[in-house]
Amino acid sequence: MPSKSYSKVITANALLNGDVIYLNAKGGWTRQHSNAKIFHAKKDAQAALNTATAEASHVVGAYLADFSDEDAGPKPTHFREVFRTKGPGNYFHGKQAEAKNVSV
């Protein structure tokens, strides 16, 4: 039963360059968290996670992360996931410094 309180995305790192990536609605992977697919049903999320974990050839360390479903798109709800959408705070490195809208 879908629920508004259960709200997660599947995130992982790209195998080759370690980039933070998110499962999108088409079943592919995106570097943009705003394109991540939100799951409201635990069963669907778990099934998608199992598929993602089996996709070992270009994805590593997939897990479920709490994201909220906003009008502007999915947003991380925990500070750790906020950091993963941006990069480190001490240098302008990582996602925050790179071109947007690049798909994996």
Added chain:
Amino acid sequence: MAFKKDWNTQMDVIVTDSGFSADTWSVETTLSFASETDPENLILPKAIQRVVITFPNFADGRGFTLARLLRLRGYTGILRAKGPIISDQYAMARRSGFDEIAISQAQALRQPEKDWLFRSNWTAHSYQSRLQASG
């Protein structure tokens, strides 16, 4: 050597320095120790010439220490490691005192013979042998 399709699918594939072969051991003539065996219980009747140490998973390295202890205590028979050991552990196993490794046929498919042969030069590049040689 080629992988025979008519082998009993339950039978292990035996890996040695020359590659794959069939398992010829029978349960009756071997003594088996689990990885959690207390070293004080690593006692061998003199007549035993075939010993197996089982590995529950490849990340559990106790079997390597048990093998070493068996050899230190004078075991001169054949010592076999059995379990989901990966080819990257072959040299460790040989250096610890194992003569051979028994893997499942499914694993032999995923880790073909050439992966094991890649590590068959296990006597080379051993810091530990170098340090334990005679002064």
Added chain:
Amino acid sequence: MYQYNGFDTAFLKERNLQFRDQVQRRISGALSEEEFKPLRLMNGLYLQLHAYMLRVAIPYGTLNSAQMTALASIAEKWDKGYGHFTTRQNIQFNWPKLQDVPDILDALAEVEMHAIQTSGNTIRNVTADHFAGAAADEIEDPRPYAELLRQWSTDHPEFQFMPRKFKIAVSGSAKDRAVTRAHDIGLLLKKRGAEIGFEVIIGGGLGRTPMIGKTLCDFLPKSDLLPYVEAIVSVWNLLGRRDNKYKSRIKITVHEKGLQEIQRLVLQRFSELRPQFKGQDQTFLNALKKAFATPAWIDTPTTTFHENYATYPNFKSWVDINTSPHRNNDYAIATVSLKTPGQTPGDASSAQMRVVAQLAKTYSHDELRISHAQNIVLPHVHKSHLFALYNGLYPAGLATANAGLISDIIACPGMDYCALATARSIPVAQEIALRFKALKLEHDIGPLQIKISGCINACGHHHVGHIGILGLDRAGVENYQITLGGDATETATIGERAGPGFDASTIVSAIERVVFTYLDLRLSYLETFIETFRRVGAPPFKAALYPDASEGKNAA
């Protein structure tokens, strides 16, 4: 320092070929991630928050200018132009790509460096006193023993899949600068009459259950070193818990079985292993000692040094704070601070690495060290060269005179980088350092070691900081707990938890209150923070940290 011979070079070449093959098999799918993970870890490759991280070993913290220059080049070519020096004398690159790592390892091999066993359930980098071979108070240089242990532990067939990691540190001086008492095995060179041997300390460790190590053997003859250490690791490999990774380390094994039982088991194993060591290891050791022979000291007057010292206050300040006594009276040990307030503790840019490399080549007999305090050390600087060294460091932003002061903060990378972290540590370190710089109190405060960890794993060594800060996640918000009175030296102590944590906006003023309490209570500027703390105890500091709590009590 140690130079590779044909065996070492061939070993490394083979090892790198194996890893290259493993990467290819991972990419092709022949190896699962579960199988690949321990293999990449034993070659130093972590997956972190934003990217992979490669941890390169700097054995016992010693390297030369060619190696430091190579690290600079690697950072430029395959990373983002900088590196991070760690509390275990390693260097970390935060942005390598998986497919580049075999090339990086080959580039390291060209300068006799590697990333072997810097991670995984293996024996890790054997660390040592960063003043080894130079300190005035040294009994014997610990590094030949550290190198012997490095070789013995490299690709050890029994010890690649242990219950957990295993860390060894060696100290050659009564003053413990290697944090030996917080290691799985700490080895302390000591004298017994005319003989020099080892006190063997076991079961130290920080993290979830911090413990100071206990003496397993009061005096171990040098020739027994390898079989005895092997006996300890062998016993633990079988006994260490594999069902609960938080209870796997040998400190827990000792705690659960008792020190006497561990002694009995180790002696039993030692008696079986000892005959295997027939003397070649001692022959090797003697050759190693020659590799670590004292440099050919120069013999020139130090008059200009004394003149410059008297003339230039900034230089004087840097000499007073950042240099330490050398066994040769005309020399000094120079600490190059990587803790300029506002900078990320322990980071150096490629440009800075090149500057330090060149200065070491010219002024430090081509030798550098990395300290567990995340600074660079130039161990052998003739006093007549100190002024030129200082002037070489200054334009590169490497002449901050704060070694051991409040802004010389040890901080792990924390949640800005680390997948294990529960909070950020770098911004807290930056703010504290900047605050006390702005207050112009650093020199007045004197020696005060703040150590910050971004999670319970304590890579920032917060438990043994005079003031320790532990960053946690409290209901989805970063929360910082303070510990007081820790000590990383020969008087090793685990710090005492002060009380409830502080959030990011109040942690710095909390630290201020602790420091002002010290300044109020100290007998004179000669009494250091830790001395004051030991004299008055935690209560005045706790009262300063939690004024409402004491008011509440008084109101009863």
